[in-house]
Amino acid sequence: MTKSNRKKELKEQIYLKAMQLFKEKGYEKVTVQEIADTCGIAKGTFFNYFAKKDDILLYLGISQIEYFVSHLNELEDHTSLKEQIESILGDLLQRFLDYGEIMKLAVLELIKSDYLIETESKSIAQLQHYLVEIIEKAINNGTFRSKWDAETIASTIMGIYFSTLITAIMKQNVNTKELFQQNLNVIWEGISQK
Known part of the structure; x- marks a missing residue:
């Protein structure tokens, strides 16, 4: 798998897990740290994909x-x-x-x-x-x-x-x-x- 495919796959994973958290807890209550933890990535990595x-x-x-x-x-x-x-x-x-x-x-x-x-x-x-x-x-x-x-x-x-x-x-x-x-x-x- 190419590096760009891996990046795209991780971005999709972050998106889907974040949306699931939003659904479960409500958008306002979910933090970036919580999304990062759920995805098993550092908070800084999150910001590499979403500003x-x-x-x-x-x-x-x-x-x-x-x-x-x-x-x-x-x-x-x-x-x-x-x-x-x-x-x-x-x-x-x-x-x-x-x-x-x-x-x-x-x-x-x-x-x-x-x-x-x-x-x-x-x-x-x-x-x-x-x-x-x-x-x-x-x-x-x-x-x-x-x-x-x-x-x-x-x-x-x-x-x-x-x-x-x-x-x-x-x-x-x-x-x-x-x-x-x-x-x-x-x-x-x-x-x-x-």
């Missing part, structure tokens, strides 16, 4: 962007823009929801913190930027036509993405990918031109 406790809650969003970027080339295997969007955003939703109760906790803590909202907004803007690039590429190569500009389309799709995410967090036993595809289908006719 502060709040950053743990941002890690999932950041890892989502990394996942999206790392899979951009695979999107070209899909024949249509809609399939590309369904594939990557459906996968991102599923990755979010694989964390279950921990994800609910992270969302609630994000909502309560101005710092976290501001920082997470940057990740959301970055995700939307990548979506705009995919849409513009499809428009420029002639595989997709719309009367709407790429920014408006991306913004609308992001709205559906987050609506689906919130619905899935609030309700149990929801097929997230299917819900996202259904919501995307509702607006797709208004976005695309035949």
